[in-house]
Amino acid sequence: MALPKYVQQNVFTPAEIEFISEYEQITILPLQRMETLTLLEGTYGPFRPPITIKVPLWLAVTLKKKHKCSIQPPKWLNIDTLKKKKQKEESLETFSDLPYHYLEISTILLDCASDDIPYSDEIKILLKDIQEIRKRKTKSGLDLINSNNIQLDNLGLMEINEIRPFFSKAFNDMRKLEEVLPNSQDSQTTQSFNTSRNSAY
Amino acid sequence: MEYDRENNSTSNDDTEEISDVILLMKSWINERCSPDILPYNNLVNDLLEQLEVQSEIIEANKNENVNAAFQNMLCQQEMDRVKFILRNYLRTRLYKIEKYANYIYHNSAYYERLSDKEIIYCEHYKELVDAHLFKSSLETAPTFLQNLNEPNMIVKPVLDEPVFCRVKEDLGDVQIQGSQGTSLTVTLKKNNIFMLRYKAIESFLEEGKVELL
Incomplete structure (x- = not known):
């Protein structure tokens, strides 16, 4: 089997999503001098404290774990912005414009660099709240499912992945039902056309 | 590319x-x-x-x-x-x-x-x-x-399978095929996220105007 069973349904594993989000760029403050780093995806450096530099998240995390840099949290990851986002999230029906990888990035950063983020405990609680509110919204959006199109602006990858199996299944089931069931206002001719087309598959 | x-x-x-x-x-x-x-x-x-x-x-x-x-x-x-x-x-x-x-x-x-x-x-x-x-x-x-x-x-x-996609540039109003051969219009703006039939965005994906999620 070329792919394990659990990833065959167009779903990513959480670990894979974390992997994808680790290619986002993040600003770090190097604590040690280091020469230019030539990687396949690009060249980073030279690292000269106290000049900040942008690197991919995975590199930042590795450096942080070796105590060779401190991480500058992204603009949205602070207590004021998140409080505003939470208010917006509560008052509006739509999803607020958090970054696409907000859940993954904040989890990774709070995990390994909580000392670089002021008020990290409060931020954790705020993020949890926001996540809960958004989850509630996706659940209440279930009745919007149809077999044509659903708009889900500002949803993060992790959130999409979470709803994907259920939404896809519902979408497919409705599509199949509609193919078999003719519209009530349709005439007999379309009905026979549809049945003949279905039997061809 | x-x-x-x-x-x-x-x-x-x-x-x-x-x-x-x-x-x-x-x-x-x-x-x-x-x-x-x-x-x-x-x-x-x-x-x-x-x-x-x-x-x-x-x-x-x-x-x-x-x-x-x-x-x-x-x-x-x-x-x-x-x-x-x-x-x-x-x-x-x-x-x-x-x-x-x-x-x-x-x-x-x-x-x-x-x-x-x-x-x-x-x-x-x-x-x-x-x-x-x-x-x-x-x-x-x-x-x-x-x-x-x-x-x-x-x-x-099965090209009718749903996919999640993000629009990478403004594409305006687009006719997509719906159920039973009906067509409907969807406005595709930059950074919108949609769940659509794969068939509907196949050509845009080829041109790199949308990406799947």
Whole structure:
């Protein structure tokens, strides 16, 4: 089997999503001098404290774990912005414009660099709240499912992945039902056309 | 794609450019999310060569000093990441090739989407499966039941499957096909996220105007 069973349904594993989000760029403050780093995806450096530099998240995390840099949290990851986002999230029906990888990035950063983020405990609680509110919204959006199109602006990858199996299944089931069931206002001719087309598959 | 790649090799130190690794990662994500087999990304071969070169550099710097050792470790870590993407990309394709082997075999249009090695794999796979089915059971069945290539026996990609996609540039009002051949208009604006039938955005995906999620 070329792919394990659990990833065959167009779903990513959480670990894979974390992997994808680790290619986002993040600003770090190097604590040690280091020469230019030539990687396949690009060249980073030279690292000269106290000049900040942008690197991919995975590199930042590795450096942080070796105590060779401190991480500058992204603009949205602070207590004021998140409080505003939470208010917006509560008052509006739509999803607020958090970054696409907000859940993954904040989890990774709070995990390994909580000392670089002021008020990290409060931020954790705020993020949890926001996540809960958004989850509630996706659940209440279930009745919007149809077999044509659903708009889900500002949803993060992790959130999409979470709803994907259920939404896809519902979408497919409705599509199949509609193919078999003719519209009530349709005439007999379309009905026979549809049945003949279905039997061809 | 071609354009991006050429740009990238000439100015490698500009981190604003989209690197090969990121491009391949996008291809991998698209491949994982789409019900159909997408055209093969030739970056695979380029990256394999780059990996080779990188491992030679690491080998050469092996006994330098502590700093070089640390840099080597980072390089090694990145190589492992790239190898993961490469492997997963190719495995995802193999999975689909195995699933649709019979269909691809009878549709020469699909051959253009596969690499040379994948075509060989697909043909061998189909021949093996056919031979196995024949030996294990079909041999004893009446001749008129021995055909494995009846149109309704061939598994083909379902292009009506839903996909999640993000629009990368404003596309305005677009007519998409809905249920029962009806068409409806959807406004596709930059950064909108939609769940649509794969068929509806297939052409945009090919042109790189949307990406799958």
